[in-house]
Amino acid sequence: MTAFILVSGAHTGDWVWEEVAGRLRESGAEVHPVTLTGMGDRRHLAGPNTDLDTHIEDVVELIDQVEAPEVVLVGHCYGIHPVLGAAGRRPERIARIVHLDAGLPQDGDPALKLVPDQAVRDRLAQDAGPVGRTGDGWRVPPPPPGEWHRWGSVAGVPEAALARLSERAAPQPVRTLTQPLRLPEAVAALPTTGVLCTANGSSIGMVETVLRLGDPRFLALVDPRVTFFELDTGHWPMLSVPGELTGVLLRAAAGEGYRLSAPGGERPGHLRAFLLDVPERPRERVGRVDLYLPDADGPRPAVVFVHGGPVPAGARPTPRDWPAFTGYGRYVAQLGAVGVTVDHRLHDLTDYERAAEDVAEAVALVRADPRVDGDRVALWFFSGGGPLSADWLAAPPPWLRCVAATYPILLPPPSWGLSGPRFRPADAVRSAGRLPVVLTRVGLEVAEIAVTVEAFLTAAEECGADVEVIDVPDGHHGFETLDHTEQARDAVRHAVRSVLGHLRS
Template structure:
C-alpha cells in the first residue's frame, strides 16, 4: 500500500487537501495531509523560534509513524523545502518526492531567496525581520493571492476558504537555509507543472537544453513530469485531476526528458533560411552584422529572451537564430545588431534593461549607423523589456518588433508590481509601428499574454501588424523549416525595414 504525505505551501495547512485526500483514500491509499507548526489549526503552537528546522522535524515525526512500506511525499510551493529536508533524513522511507508547482531548492537555499522579484523579496525580508512580537509574515489579503501564484480555476467559494483559513507564516521558515546531506538526490522524483501558473514541460526541456545545472537532474530516468492545465492551487481548482496525477506519479508514470537531451538542443539547430555570411564586428556584449554600404544605414537591434543561465555556451548572440536574423538584415542593407544582455534569472529584468539601453546607445553612436533610424526586436521572455520603449518611445525609434514574445509577466514570475508590462505600456506608444510575429502552436501560458497585449493595443488603436505562423512553435526558426515559417520571417523583416526607411 502507498501512503501519501501532503505538504502545502505558505500560510496554509492540511485543510487545503480535503478533496484530494478523499479521492486518494477512495483509491485505497493512506493519506496524511500535514499541518506544520504554526499553520492551520496549529497556528497557536508557533513562536519566534519556529523555523524551517521545526517544519522538517514535524515531517520526520510524521514519516516515522507511517506504517505503509512506500511513502510518496508531496511538497507544494514552500512545502517542498521541509519535504526535501525530511526526505534527506529518512531516504529509506521515501519511495518518491513530488514537486507540486514547486521549485528545485538546493542545499543552502532559503525559501525567501528563491522569490524571483527583488522588490517582493525585499518586502518579505523586511516583514521577516523580527521586531518584538512581530515575527510572523501576514497572509496575503484576498485580492493579493494572485501575486503569489495564479488562482486560475479556483472557485469563489474555495478562494474565500483560502482567505478565511490562511495563517501568518513564522518568518524563520522562510529565512533559514535548507540543509541537505545529498541523500535526497538519490530518490525518484516527479514534477507536477501547472501551466496556468507559467510552468510547462516545454519550458523545463528548454532549460535542460541550456545546460542549467539545477535542471540536469531532471534527465535521470527516475524523474517524471506531469502537466495540469490550471493555476497554482490545483488541490482547490482540480482535485480529481490532481489525485489521478499523484497516483500516476506513485506508479512511476509521467513524461521523461532524458530522451530529448541527447539530441542537439532546439536553440542550436540551423536557422530556417540560407543566409550568406556578412562582416561581423564584436564590441563588448554587442555584435554588428554590417551591410555593404558607404553611408550610415538604419539598424535593427535583436533582443534575446530568457532567462538564460550565466554559464550557457554559446551565448545567445552566437545562436543560429540571432546570427541568422542579423545576417539577413545586413543582406538587405541595414545593420543587424545582436546583444548578450544579462537576463540570467527572473530577478534580472532591471539589469537586462540597462544592458539593452547601453547597447542601443553604442549602436546609435557608431558612424556606420543612422542613429535616427533604429528598430528594437524582442524575442520570447525578452518581450517584457519592450515595455520601457513602448511607454516613452524616443523619436529615433521607428519600430518595435516582437516574435513569440512574453508580453506580461507569467503568474509565477513574481513580477506583478514591476514596470515590465508591455500590455500596460502600449497605450503610451502612440502610432509607433509594432510588428508582432505570433505562432499558432504557442505555449498556452505565453499565448494568454499575447492576447492580453493585442486586446490592449486594439483598445488604444495602436499601429500594430500581426504576422501569423499558424503551424509555428515557440522558437520556430530552428524547429519549423517550412515555407510558411520562412515566409513569416521574410515578411516580418521586410516590414520592419520598411518602417525604418519610410
C-alpha cells in the first residue's frame, strides 16, 4: 500500500485536502493530510520561535508513524519546503516527492524567495524581525478576502471554496518563510514529480523552453526518475479539480508522467539560422548594446530589439548574438535604419525592474548617438520581454514612433508575481493613445502566452488603440529560427516594413 502525506501551502491546513484525501482513500491508498504547527486547528501552538525546522519535524514525525512501505510526499506551494526538509532526514522512507505547483528550492533558499508577488515578499521581509520578537511582528496575516490571487491564480476555485479559504486561513509564523532550507545530497536522488498548473503560468512546454536555454538549475529534470503532469487550472487544484488531481497523484505514485529529454546534439532552436538570408553589416558594440549601421549619410531612425527571458546569467551566447537578433539587426540596417540589440539583465522573474532600467539606458544611449535620429525610434519586444513594453505604452514619449511585439507575453501569469500596475501591457495599452503597435501572433503559441495576447487585443479594441496584427498561422514561438517557411518569411518582412513605415511617416 502507498501512503500519501499531503502538505499544503501557507496559511492553510489539512482541511484543504478533504476531497482529494477522500478520493485517494477510495482508491485504497493510505492518506495523511498534514496540519503544520500554527496552522488550521493547531494555530494555538505557534510562537515566535516557530520556524521551518518546526514544520519539517511535523512531517518527519508523521513519516515515522506511517507503516506503509511506500511514502509519497506531496508539497503544495510553501509545503514543498517542509516536504523536502523531511525527505532529507528520512530519505530511505520516501518513494516519491510531488511538487504540486511548487518551485524548485535549492539548498539555502528560504521559502520567502519563492513567494511570487514582489509586494508580498517585501512585506514579509519587513515583518521578519529578530528571534523572540513578540506580538504580531512574528507572524504574517493571511491575504484578505479577494486577494488570494497574489499567492497564485484562483482560476477554477468555486466561490464557496474561496470564502472558506479566507474563513479558515491562519497567520503564518514569519520564521517558517525566512529560515533557509537545508537539503542533504540524498534528496536529489529521490524520484520526483512536478504537477504544473497551466492557469498559474507554468507548463511542460515552458519548462522545456528554459531547459533548451541551458539553465543549469533545470538539467537535473532530465533524470528518468523525474516526471511531469499538467492540470488545466489555477494554483489550488485540490479545491478546483480534486478529481483530476487525485488521478494525477495516483499516476505519479506509480511512476507515470511525462519525461523531459536532454538537449540533443542538434543545435537548439534559438541558435538556428535566421529565416532570411541577410548579408553581414557593420556592427558596433558599446557595453550591453550593439548597433547595426546602414549605408547612409546623416542621422537615421532606429529600431531597438528587446529580447525575452528570463535568460540564465551564464547562457552563452547571449541574446544579442542569437541568430534571430543579429538577423533582425542586419535586416533593418539593410533597409536604411539603425538596428539595435541589447543584452538586458532579465535572468530571473524578480529582475524585471532591472531589465527595464537596462532597456531605458540603452534607448538613451542610442538616441544620443549622432548617427541616430533621436526623434524617430521604435521599440520591438519579444516573448518574455513583452512586459517591458508596458512602461512605453503607458506614457509614450513623442520620439517613440512605434512599439512592436512578437509572440509576446502581454499579461504576466499569476505565478510570476508581477501583480502590481507595472509590467502589464494589456492594461497599459489603454493609455497608449494613437501610438502604433505592430503585433506578430503565432498560431502554434503556448496556451499560457496566447491568452495574454488575446487579453491585450481585447483591451486594445475597447480603447481604440492603433494595433496591427500580423498572423503566422503555422508559426511557433521563436518562428524566425524554427520555421523556415514562406509564410514565416512574409511575416518578418511585413512586420519590419510596417515598423519602418511608422518611423518614416
